[in-house]
Amino acid sequence: DAGVIQSPRHEVTEMGQEVTLRCKPISGHNSLFWYRQTMMRGLELLIYFNNNVPIDDSGMPEDRFSAKMPNASFSTLKIQPSEPRDSAVYFCASSPSGGSGNTIYFGEGSWLTVV
Amino acid sequence: GQQLNQSPQSMFIQEGEDVSMNCTSSSIFNTWLWYKQDPGEGPVLLIALYKAGELTSNGRLTAQFGITRKDSFLNISASIPSDVGIYFCAGSSSNTGKLIFGQGTTLQVKP
Numbered sequence: 001d002a003g004v005i006q007s008p009r010h011e012v013t014e015m016g017q018e019v020t021l022r023c024k025p026i027s028g029h030n031s032l033f034w035y036r037q038t039m040m041r042g043l044e045l046l047i048y049f050n051n052n053v054p055i056d057d058s059g060m061p062e063d064r065f066s067a068k069m070p071n072a073s074f075s076t077l078k079i080q081p082s083e084p085r086d087s088a089v090y091f092c093a094s095s096p097s098g099g100s101g102n103t104i105y106f107g108e109g110s111w112l113t114v115v
Numbered sequence: 116g117q118q119l120n121q122s123p124q125s126m127f128i129q130e131g132e133d134v135s136m137n138c139t140s141s142s143i144f145n146t147w148l149w150y151k152q153d154p155g156e157g158p159v160l161l162i163a164l165y166k167a168g169e170l171t172s173n174g175r176l177t178a179q180f181g182i183t184r185k186d187s188f189l190n191i192s193a194s195i196p197s198d199v200g201i202y203f204c205a206g207s208s209s210n211t212g213k214l215i216f217g218q219g220t221t222l223q224v225k226p
Contacts, residue, residue, distance in 0.1 A: 004157075033213075043158075043203065043216040056213060091157050103148060104214060106157035 002026070004107035006092050012113045018080040021110045023092030024073055031095040033104060034067055034077050038088045046090075049075065082114045121204050121217030128194055129225050136220040137188040138204035146207040147180050147187040148214065153200045161202075162189070194224050 005024040013019055025032045033048040047057040049069045057067070064083070069075040079086055089111050095104040121138045128134060138147070146165055150158035162173050164180035164187060171178055177190045187206070191198055204217040 042218050045213065045215075048213060093157075103146075103160060103163045105160060106150075108155075108157045 004092055004094050004105055006090075006107035006110050008110055009108065010111045010113075012115065013082055015083055015114055016081045017114075018078065019082045019086070019112060019114075021077040021090050021092075021112070023075045023077070023107060025075070025092070025094030026096075026105060027073070029094035029096050029105075030072075031104070032069060032075050033093040033095070034075070035091040035093060035106075036088045037091060037109070043091075046077070079112075082112075084114045087113050119204060119206060119215050119217040121220055123220060124218065125221040125223070127223045127225065130194060130196060132194055134191040134194055134198070134222060135188060136202060136204075137186060138206070138217045139186045140206055140215075141185075142208060143184040144206035144208050145184070146214075147178070148205040148207075149176075149178050149187070149189045150203045150205060151200045152203065152219075158203055191222075194222075196224050196226050198222060199224050 004026055007022045031050050034046040036044050036046055044059055046059045047067045048055055052069045052072055065079055067077045089109045091106050091109045093104040093106045118141045119138050148163050149161045151161050152158045161176055162171050162178040167180055167184050168182045169180040175192045180187055201219045201221050203219050205214040207214050
């Protein structure tokens with residue numbers, strides 16, 4: 001079975017440029033999460049969706065960050081304009097509904113470097 | 116807000132030794148999860164715990180959901196070199212799937 005699929009795996013971009021990260025959750029999963037991982041702050045939840053609806057975006061750092069989930073099989077995380085401090089690994093994760101709804105499965109991450 | 120304290124921060128052990136790490140929470144959780152992250156990869160789920168007092172094994176790994184619902188531990192028996200990585204605990208106090216992660220325990224195993 002395919003896991004959570006993220007793209008790109010690696011991106012290097014210049015400060016000020018727009019960055020779009022993409023995610024395809026596991027088929028049938030109702031919840032989707034975007035996490036950011038840095039050495040200093042560890043794993044931070046940015047936003048999560050339930051049935052394509054954003055439920056909690058309190059972790060989104062600032063207005064430069066936005067996330068969308070137009071359908072059950074696709075989500076994007078956009079940073080515009082990007083800054084060097086946005087350099088991190090961005091993980092997408094998904095979770096099924098029901099009794100195991102709290103078990104989330106991660107993608108392999110998008111490694112972002114802003115220079 | 117909710118906080119998870121994971122310890123130890125790092126461990127350097129000899130192959131064959133047993134390993135123990137734990138997490139404590141400032142509030143009650145109804146789910147505890149343990150993940151392992153290899154370099155360059157995303158966290159992979161090892162064990163999921165849903166009930167206070169629950170003790171679950173997965174091969175050489177054993178994890179328990181504390182009866183106070185504020186703590187959990189993970190034990191690895193007879194460690195091997197491929198156990199190297201970062202281990203994260205994660206907890207949730209709701210049914211929405213929103214998880215709080217610990218800071219991670221970095222494990223190194225000397226052959």
